Amino acid sequence: MSALGRVVRAGVGRRRVQTVVIAMVVLLAVTAAVLGATLMVASNGPFDRAFDQQHGAHLTAEFDATKATLEQVAASAGAAGVTASAGPFPTTAISPESEGARHLQPITVVGRTDPGGRVDAVALTSGRWVSALGEIVVQGDPRMPPSMQPKVGDVLSLPDLPDKPSLTVVGVARSVSGTAGGWVTPAQVTALIPAGRSGGYQMLYRFASADTAAQIDADRAAIEGTVAAGAVAGMRSWLTTKAVSSGNTILLVPFLIAFGVLGVLMAVLIIGNVIAGAVSTGTRRIGILKALGFTPNQVVRAYTVQALIPASVGAVLGVVTGNVLAIPILAETNSIYGTADTGVTPWVDAVVLAGALAMVAVTAWAAASRAGRLRTVDVLAVGRTPGPGRGQWAARLAGRFPLPRPVTLGLAHPFARPLRTATIVMAIAFGAASATFAVGLSASLNEVQATERHGDVEITPGRQMSGPPPEGTPPGGEPGRVAMGPPEAPDPVAVVKAITAQAGTSGYSGVARSEVTVAGITEELDIVGFTGDNSAYGYRMISGSWLTGPGQIVVAKPFLTATHTTIGDSVVLTDHSTPITVRIVGEVFNSENKGLELLTDAATLMAAEPDLRPMEYNITLKPGTDAAAYVASLNTALTGAGATAEVTEDDTAEFIVIVDALAALLTLLLVTVAALGVLNMVVLETRERVHDLGVHKALGMTPRQTISMVVSSVIVTGLIGGAIGAPAGVLLQRLVIGEMGRVTGFSLPTSVVDVYRPAELVVFGLGGLLIAVVGSLLPAGWAARTRTATALRTE
Template identity: 70%
Template sequence: MSALGGVVRSGVGRRRVQTVVVGLVVMIAVTVAVLGGSLMVAARAPFDRAFSQQHGAHLTAQFDGARAMAAQLSASARVAGVAAAAGPFPTATITPASGRGGPVQPITVVGRAGPGGPVDAVTVTEGRWATGPGEIVLQADHRLPRRLQPQVGDALPLSGPAGGQTLTVVGVARSVSETAGGWVVPEQVAALTAPGATAGYQMLYRLAESDTAAQIESGRAAIEASVPAGALAGARSWLTTRTNSAGSVVLFVPFLIAFGVLGVLMAVLIIGNVIAGAVSTGTYRIGILKALGFTPQQVVRAYTAQALVPAAVGAVLGVVAGNLLVVPVLAQTNEVHGTTDTGVTPWVDLLVLAGALALVTATAWAAASRAGRLRTVEVLAVGRTPSPGRGQWAARLAARLPLPRAVTLGLAQPFARVLRSATVVAAIAFGAAAATFAVGLGVSLNAVQATESDGDVVIFPGRPISGPPPEGAPTVAPGPPQPPDPVAVVEAITAQPGTSGYRGVAPTELTTAGLTSALQTLAFTGDDSAHGYQMISGNWFSRPGEIVVSRPFLTATGTRVGDSLVLTDHGTPIDVRIVGEVFNVESRGMQVLTAAETLAATQPDLRALEYHITLTPGTDPVGYVKALNAALASVEATAEVAEEESDEILLVVNALTGLLTLLLVTVAALGVLNMVVLQTRERVHDLGVHKALGMTPRQTIGMVIASVVVTGLVGGAVGVPVGVIMQRVTVAEMGHAAGFNLPASVIDIYHPAELVLLALGGLLIAVLGALLPAGWAARTRTATALRTE
């Protein structure tokens, strides 16, 4: 082994605390970086690959066949900015009469002679393409289990305007652009269109510039200007499809980036502090090395290598941990695309590994460069004790405080090494910021889940009882349940003491131009329909013909609050106006909320309503349900206490947040530990003097802990505002990544008392980091300390 290697090995083994700190902080930073980078790639890589291979449509446009002819639409392919186009394809909306035990909803079918073409080359995954009337190819639906999806060879009877017809499923295909729910031959569309109605048309465009929403909107406007006024009924951007395809994975990226930034900054600060401290406490040893012939560059390389050894181990462990954590998060993306991606991305691993080691090298080299500049004679003569006079002003001020002398001595110690103390303040601040951010993120996510509240009590109309019925519930005879009389149910609800409000909810499926899949629609009755919903802009609906929707719906349809559009229910058009934007994550924001009277023309079955009841404060839900079931004894309806379901994605986010916060707080505490160890070793002779003058072990512990009080309080005070800013920015970005605007109740969640407690968390981190070196200082023998120079 070379002399330089021996110095490196000796330094790593001797400075165990510093070695552990460097290894842990690098491991955590690399873990978060690998996790975030892998998820960013995984969220889009499968979609982008498929989109490129299938020449996906940047813009899927739906046109009103009564306002534009096919030749006029074909001419739109030559608009400036359009790189390629396919169509026009005739379209219709059909409703299967029955399913395979799964939900039945309207779907948009497109008349298309073949799966290929310059835009949206559909991939047939099973069976074949439709070649004649009576045949249909269905889009693979990842949202339903395979056992619930129609299979090749199944007969698909239709209801609504096409009622009485039956289509045979001859194939299953996948369109990465999601341009249709199914495909038939073009001549089949006329038979599927309602009598007297005109079939719509679909055009698919690839744009020359399509990377941003503004570029997509520019292309859409140019296309709309090239066709007759009012002909463009709706358009969907590929950016919306890509966001939806990534599912919940995109939600993880913003908060992982936030933790990654914290981890990197803490790594730079703490590693720099560790190496600077090693140089400070090893000045005498550095002088000896130089006296033995080591050049300044060799000394710098030795101390840099002492940081690189544990950093390399930590980086490798971080890569492994990051890849292990990414696997369960990718389950949904794999289900969407039918892929089996593990999330392990070698180039991400190598990039993060190389970046981490380069950062450690640069930081350690900068901190160790002081060792190369030290003059041998001065180092051997002076040693490592801080120069007299450093922090004397702080010691004099602290001595005036009405506190025990041991405590005042500790309070003044951080001012003897101001730069070192500043780096520890920063590390504590980052730890406090991580804790503040984690608490805020958790509260925000819980606030999101609270917006999905179904009330305190739910009445299921005509629901057969499985297992023992709730106490007080009516006995249900075997056989199909009969819907209850809505008037009798409402009378029982309003007459029940403890009722604050109620809403009846009737779900149905509607379609609109430009969207290929059905929209889940909730029709409301009652005086509490807005309960649990948070408005972003506009107002809640107040009369028939008004609807409230979420941002993803507005984005997908290219509409805004105040616009009018036409919804279709089993072939019956319904003119509605958007009066408000609501925060509603159900159906990924593609849900329509309206009054039941809006759908009166389609005769919704109001007897199939579910009733959600809000209780007055202090009402016992169990007693209320028992009494209400007694009142409902004359009708077949059952009341139960509403159960809150935990969102799996929120649980995963909370778990990851808690884990990463714990790791960052631990690293911050280790940074404090490292500083206190350095201070104690530098002042070990002073410690011996204090003990010789009568300082007890308990007073020694108090002095050491007091030495971190100032840094802890300052770090907490600085870190809390940083954490609040991180929470606001990250939560907003998570909402935007999912396509939502968030209400103030989700973002503004901190209270003054909570912020004070979180600020004191910085002091807690500092004290936890100081406990071990305080115990070591208390156990140090006086004679041993006095002999140390």
């Protein structure tokens, strides 16, 4: 081994604290970077590849056949910016039932003679394309269980149409643009349109510029300008489709980027401080090395390599940790396209690993360059204690406080080396900011979860039982009765009478569910019809107002974006082949069905479904009401009504559990690293002042007083770091939660964004002091155990 190698090995072994600190900060930074980059690739990669391969449509437009002719729709392909188009294709909406009378959700069907074309080349995954009347190809959805999806050979009946026709599934396909729920021949579309009603036309476009929402808006305006006003029934952007397809993984990207940035900045600060401290404490050693013939460049390389060795270990562990954490999160994205190539990406690991080591090398080289500039004579002649006069003003000021002398001595220590103190203040600030950010983000997501709670008690249909139990019925089953099919809606008159008769009832709402289609959105949408006097409970309004009667709907921002509508606009819903015109009266935060669920008065749906009845009821209780006793009394009153009441349970979504777990883990790492940075600083301070420590001990300072002095030396840095970190954490939480809302297309209510109370911010600010004190305890104990004679001999 060369002389330089022996110096490096000795330095790594001797400075164990600094070695651990460097490894930990690099591990954290690389873990967050691998997670963020992997999820970013996973959330975009599969869709982008499929979109390019299938020539996906940047805009899918639906035209009203009563306001635009086939020729006028076809002429829209000549709009400014259009580079390719497909259509016009005839369209209509159907509400199919499969064998066994299983009701499927309504879908938009499009008439196409073949799956190919210049835009939206549909990919068949099984079966063949339609070639005759009575056939249909359905859109596959890998996010749904196979048992819930139609398959080749299934027969779909259409009981809402005259003569109750049926369609045989001859193929399953996948359109990356989501342009239809099914495809039939153009002639079949005409046969599926009820008498007295008109269908529509679909056009698919690709544009020269369609990468941003602003460009899409301009493209949309160009298309609308080619036809009469009102002819465009709806348009869907590929950006909306991409956001929905990316699933929850895209939500994690801004969250992990925030932690990654914190980790990188902390790594730069602490690694720079560690190397600068090593140079400072090794001044005499550097002089000896130069006296023995080491060149300035060799000295700098020695200290740089001493940082790179633990950094390499931390970087490798960080890559492994980041990939392990990414695997369960990527499971959802993998299932969306049925792919297995959206997991660990080797080039991401390589780029992050190389970037981390380059960052460490540059930071360490910059900090170690001072060692190369030191003159041999000068460094051999000086000790390690800071020069006289540095920080004396702070010592005099602290001495005026009515505090024990060891405490005032400790309070003045940080001012002797202000630059070093400033870096540790920032490290503590990052730790405090991480804790503040993580707690605030968790509170925001929990508030999002709370918006899904619409009552304290819920009523659901009772089980429908009939006949003797089959052979082999497990013990404990109800004697003489077996479960039969889906439950029926409970008697609404009996249920409402039972609810209103209970003394603890504050309000209630009945919930009836159905599915509809809307022009501009090819897939079916869930719609919730409310009865009762408290339907708004749990929902957070963004703008507009809640429902005041039938003919109105309240929607979330993704619906407004997908349909290019605003509050006050009217849209046409198709429910069981019946068109229903409704007006949008409010925007609400509602994450159900990716924000595409519609909320309305149950009477709105009665035109198409006169027998529609609520399947469940949500009840809010008066303050102080015993929920268990209320449920017991209500169940007695519901006897014979075909319904059962129970206390509403809060089920935390899996995504929120993942985010909370990741936030806790990454925050723990950041806080630990911040504490290690403090520990490193205190170790350096203690070693530099070891001779002064011996003098104090010789003058009678006890071990307990020594600990007080060392711990006091970090109080100022802890308080300042906490005071900076807590507000920074608040700003970061608001930035990240806002970005999460932006990438998913939601407007966020104030209750989700503003989650901090003043008292909590004070606690988070004091968290910086806690980090500093915890980091100083170990070197304080070492200083207390140092023997007086040993300390006095050290220079």
